Amino acid sequence: xxxxxxxxxKILAILQEQEQGVKVADLCRKHGISExxxxxxxxxxxxxxxxELKRLRELETENARLRKLVSNLSLxxxxxxxxxxxxx
Numbered sequence: 001x002x003x004x005x006x007x008x009x010k011i012l013a014i015l016q017e018q019e020q021g022v023k024v025a026d027l028c029r030k031h032g033i034s035e036x037x038x039x040x041x042x043x044x045x046x047x048x049x050x051x052e053l054k055r056l057r058e059l060e061t062e063n064a065r066l067r068k069l070v071s072n073l074s075l076x077x078x079x080x081x082x083x084x085x086x087x088x
Contacts, residue, residue: 006033008053011041018042 018027028035
């Protein structure tokens, strides 16, 4: 997945600017983003605080690590079963 050039805190600051009454088109032009990107951020980060976003990122990272671990163990188990079932 591509990393964003905007940090979570910057995204929240942009969303808060819009809540204060700044037009979306002006915000997008000012920060160099497209309107669809703004609305994607708004749907994803609406009502979230910075601490919640940091915790979410940590959980996503841990989840990815655990998924990789499970897939490696499953592969090892399949290889072991294949070796044990072969007739020599």
